[in-house]
Amino acid sequence: MKDYFSISQTAKIVDMTTETLRHYDRIDLVKPSKIDEWTGYRYYSQQEIVRLNTIRALRCMDLTLSEIKDILAYNDFDKIIATLKQAEKSADEKIAELNYAKTKIQRARIFYESKLNGEQQSENIFIKHYPQRVILLSDTMETPTLDNLWNYHRHFYDQISEKRRNEFSFEDLAGIYEQNGLSRLFAICTRYSKIDGIKILPQGNYLCADCTEENREEIINKLFKTAKSKYNTSPEFTIQLIVLSGILQWNYQAQIYIPT
Numbered sequence: 001m002k003d004y005f006s007i008s009q010t011a012k013i014v015d016m017t018t019e020t021l022r023h024y025d026r027i028d029l030v031k032p033s034k035i036d037e038w039t040g041y042r043y044y045s046q047q048e049i050v051r052l053n054t055i056r057a058l059r060c061m062d063l064t065l066s067e068i069k070d071i072l073a074y075n076d077f078d079k080i081i082a083t084l085k086q087a088e089k090s091a092d093e094k095i096a097e098l099n100y101a102k103t104k105i106q107r108a109r110i111f112y113e114s115k116l117n118g119e120q121q122s123e124n125i126f127i128k129h130y131p132q133r134v135i136l137l138s139d140t141m142e143t144p145t146l147d148n149l150w151n152y153h154r155h156f157y158d159q160i161s162e163k164r165r166n167e168f169s170f171e172d173l174a175g176i177y178e179q180n181g182l183s184r185l186f187a188i189c190t191r192y193s194k195i196d197g198i199k200i201l202p203q204g205n206y207l208c209a210d211c212t213e214e215n216r217e218e219i220i221n222k223l224f225k226t227a228k229s230k231y232n233t234s235p236e237f238t239i240q241l242i243v244l245s246g247i248l249q250w251n252y253q254a255q256i257y258i259p260t
Contacts, residue, residue, distance in 0.1 A: 007021055013049055032048065061090050125207055142183045144174065144242055153187065211254055216240065
């Protein structure tokens with residue numbers, strides 16, 4: 001096994017630049033094992049390579065160089081464990097955020113592919129059966145915006161007390177719930193506990209129709225008329241499920257419950 005590696009060889013091994021290694025040397029984070037007194041060339045041993053790979057992993061968890069330097073200098077195992085646990089949590093949050101963004105990007109891609117293939121949204125009324133759904137109403141948001149829809153999960157988790165957040169999880173679906181003049185954005189729960197804002201949507205058949213922001217009111221009125229004339233019922237609430245269609249736009253599927 002080779003004892004020493006040049007700075008360029010080391011940079012290639014640990015997938016960093018030579019300037020990064022020089023910077024780490026300057027801030028006393030990772031110093032070369034030896035420096036040739038005649039040429040000034042830096043040489044690294046296996047020990048420094050292990051340290052550099054550790055730093056790269058910690059950097060992926062969004063730790064600063066200062067924090068990493070502290071971790072590597074700790075002799076207290078409890079401090080090391082606590083810091084690494086927090087780093088793991090940050091990494092999990094970053095992974096979740098990336099997966100969430102990936103889902104939005106995939107939906108946008110599918111939307112634009114459908115546009116390219118000439119698929120059109122249908123305003124025809126149809127019946128769809130849904131199982132019981134549990135939703136959490138927003139305490140402040142009434143309608144979707146670009147800001148709140150891109151990361152609406154964060155809003156709903158912030159609405160829940162910190163000690164109870166692990167009791168909740170949500171589908172990647174949002175919508176508008178309207179009843180008695182109240183309009184609130186909602187998230188669909190996959191795990192939940194009883195708190196203010198929880199609503200149970202009954203299992204059963206729903207009258208549905210696709211709509212846009214522009215014709216949403218018209219389509220909902222059409223659903224109400226159909227529910228009254230064909231099913232002799234006056235719905236107590238409406239659901240407008242948000243269908244994220246493009247990067248900067250969304251459509252809806254309006255839904256009205258039809259009791260049996």
